[in-house]
Amino acid sequence: MTVRTDRDESVVTITIDRERKLNALDYPTIDALLASLDRIDADDSVRAVVLTGAGHRAFSAGADIPSLAGSIAGGPERALREVVRRGHALTRRIEEFPKPLIAAVKGLAYGGGCLITEAAPLAIAAEHATFAKPEISLGFPPPFGGSQRLPRHIGRKRALEMILTGDPVTAARAEETGLVNAVVPADELLPAARELARRISRHAPTAVAACLRAVTRGVELPIDEGLALEAACFTATVGTDGVRVGLRRFLDRTAGAR
Structure with missing residues (x-):
């Protein structure tokens, strides 16, 4: 078993559990x-997910090189x-x-580990975390989407410096450039990630899903198409319990304050 899941109320933590291999991503992992995410997606009682790596040394050191070399x-x-289709x-x-x-990142987040951080909607890093795109040292560009996502997150020139040099950056630099939301001491990493998950989970799941969809799909659209997507996401929530409860709570509170 290279992936394990643990549940704390409505928050599930997924752990990449290949500590001796620095949580490298072989094909079974x-x-x-993917299978764990499918199960969690289908479970309406799960409200949020924290994704991390086992041990202290690595979130994930990236693709499992022997597997990749064989392919x-x-x-x-x-x-x-x-490689490419599975990573994508x-x-x-x-x-x-x-x-x-x-993503709760500690230690190395190299190659595929960095790519997962880029793909995750939110990320928190431990102070000792480092991020790198070392694929160029193996003779190829990032194959899991990292040549496309990283420039969108941190800008073309910053991304190209990481991609073309392969040099690591610190957690502080990752926060400065917007690759992660926050940096915390290592022993506070999982509590901080779970607390963020709980802060989001206070809100209606239909509203959370609509916000995620609007931002993730809309961020690269022309503004008119993005506004149309926003309108569709809004109207999809209009008849939901989340809207009825949220509006009633606000109106009752307002009436009580009069």
């Missing part, structure tokens, strides 16, 4: 992550099928997950 040795079609499936699933997903 990627498939297990590349099989030629372009096999590499495309086993994982990062897209994380990016478009309909419940809030928070």
Whole structure:
């Protein structure tokens, strides 16, 4: 078992559990992550997800190189099928997950580990976390979507410096550039991620899902298309219990203050 899940009330923590391999992403681990996300998506009692890595040294050191090397040795079609399509499936699933997903990053977040952080809607890092895009040292560009997401998050020039040098950046730099939301001491990482999850979970799940969809899908659209998407997300919530309860609570509170 390379992926384990733990539940605390309505928050599920997914842990990449390959500590001896620095939580490297071999194919069974990627498939297990996708399966875990599918199960959580189908469980309406789960309101938020925290994704982390086992141990202190790494969130994930990236793709499992022996697996990747075997795929590349099989030629372009096999590499495309086993590496790129599988990696894209994982990062897209994380990016478009309909419940809030928070990456809790400690230690190395290299290659695929950095890519998961980029795809996650929210991320908190431990002070000793470091982020890098070392794929260029292996002779190829980031294959899990990192050449596209990172520039959108931190800007083209900052992203190209990471991608073209392969050099790591600190957690403080990741926060400064917007790759992560916050940096905390290592022993506060999971409590901070779970507390953020609970703060979001106070709100109606239909509203949370609509906000996630509007922002994730709209961020790269032309403004008119983005506004149309926003309108669709808004109208989809109009008949929900979340709106009825939220409006009633506000109106009752206002009436009571008169």
